Amino acid sequence: MPLALAHRNWRPVCAAGVAVGVVVAAAGCGTSGVSPSHADVVNGKKLFAGKATCGSCHTLQRAGTKGTQGPNLDAAFVNARNNGFGDSAIAGVVLDQIHHPRRGSIMPAGLVKGQDAEDVAAYVGSVAGKTGKDTGLLAQVGTTNNASKTAVEKGGKLTIPADPTGALAYEFGKATATAGKVTISMPNQAPIQHDISIQGDGKGPVVGTGGTSTFTTTLKPGTYTFLCTVPGHAQAGMKGTLTVK
Ligand code: HEC
Structure with a gap:
């Protein structure tokens, strides 16, 4: 189990918030948090795999990134998904991590801000721990010739x-x-x-x-x-x- 999730209790529904912060509590309880329908996941994927450099530290199968300095994000969220947490709850955890990495972490805070942060979180929330391949417009991101x-x-x-x-x-x-x-x-x-x-x-x-x-x-x-x-x-x-x- 990846280090950062080892202490995280994904049940009952709102407990995740206690461990990692307010944003998650909201997302986990389904009141607010990241709403995938308002986020641009194509922009999120571009940033994740490119400029925001998330992928240089994190493996995420759908994004095609293979970084190893941070936890594998598929492994990190597969249990949450199996325990019934949806895309937006996972996106909430990711958004919280983007804004508030553990003090002293090699992961810099605020690599992406505002709407960009929400887009990255929504993308990760929509794919982490899932098998298969991105389709449509998402499939074209990151494929340079x-x-x-x-x-x-x-x-x-x-x-x-x-x-x-x-x-x-x-x-x-x-x-x-x-x-x-x-x-x-x-x-x-x-x-x-x-x-x-x-x-x-x-x-x-x-x-x-x-x-x-x-x-x-x-x-x-x-x-x-x-x-x-x-x-x-x-x-x-x-x-x-x-x-x-
Ligand atoms: C320099 C390397 C580095 C970069 C760049 C980086 N991370 Fe991280 N990330 C880490 C490390 C290391 C951890 C482990 C926990 C900690 O140290 O805070 C982590 C933890 C996480 C977690 C929590 C995973 C878990 O198991 O709880 C998420 C989600 C995450 N990062 C997402 C991102 C996103 C999204 C970006 C880009 C905006 C990003 N990271 C950029 C190194 C990085």
């Missing part, structure tokens, strides 16, 4: 920018270079920190928005993996294949 694009080295320089939307991806899923000395650069316009490395062959520094992670290495012909070494990012898809000829 970066993976099929190829970055080409020119004059010993290979540039592979981070996806600026905050999705855990580079703008290219493939790269090619000629053997020899090559300088690899990753301009980062994303709202989160990233780096670039070549597995077994050096890495650039972790940089925030506006920075460029860069390093120079000498490559022999072969196939390499380039990836972001920030925990959870490569697992979530921030990696690609470099072919050196």
Whole structure:
């Protein structure tokens, strides 16, 4: 059982509020809280998997995120769902966590605010602990076609920018270079920190928005993996294949 939910009693209906706060009490009792019908779950999913960086710490099957620094949100809410808690009650818990993470938690408070926070909470509430796949518009969120694009080295320089939307991806899923000395650069316009490395062959520094992670290495012909070494990012898809000829 994930740490934070271990102390949480999902029965009787309003007890969850005692453990985690007023918002949940309201949601759990069905009076207010997050109303999925007023929330934009497409925006919520975009934020969860992208800019708000929730997915870089949390696994959520439907969102396709595989972060491991925080609890797996499907595992965290599957019991609640089985005990009869609906989407909006779960969304209430998520909203409360967004506003009030445990003091000292690595999860920063207020990553998303106002309506954005409600949208993220409503999305998580509508999918956490459920199997299957998102459908319709939701299915298109987070599917970049970066993976099929190829970055080409020119004059010993290979540039592979981070996806600026905050999705855990580079703008290219493939790269090619000629053997020899090559300088690899990753301009980062994303709202989160990233780096670039070549597995077994050096890495650039972790940089925030506006920075460029860069390093120079000498490559022999072969196939390499380039990836972001920030925990959870490569697992979530921030990696690609470099072919050196
Ligand atoms: C830097 C990593 C990090 C980020 C980013 C992050 N979280 Fe968390 N989250 C955690 C950790 C660690 C916990 C475990 C409890 C704690 O420390 O407060 C947690 C707990 C939670 C919980 C409670 C789960 C449980 O088992 O009770 C929810 C819900 C949650 N996060 C949702 C989110 C959402 C939504 C976002 C984005 C707005 C987000 N988190 C962003 C690390 C993160």
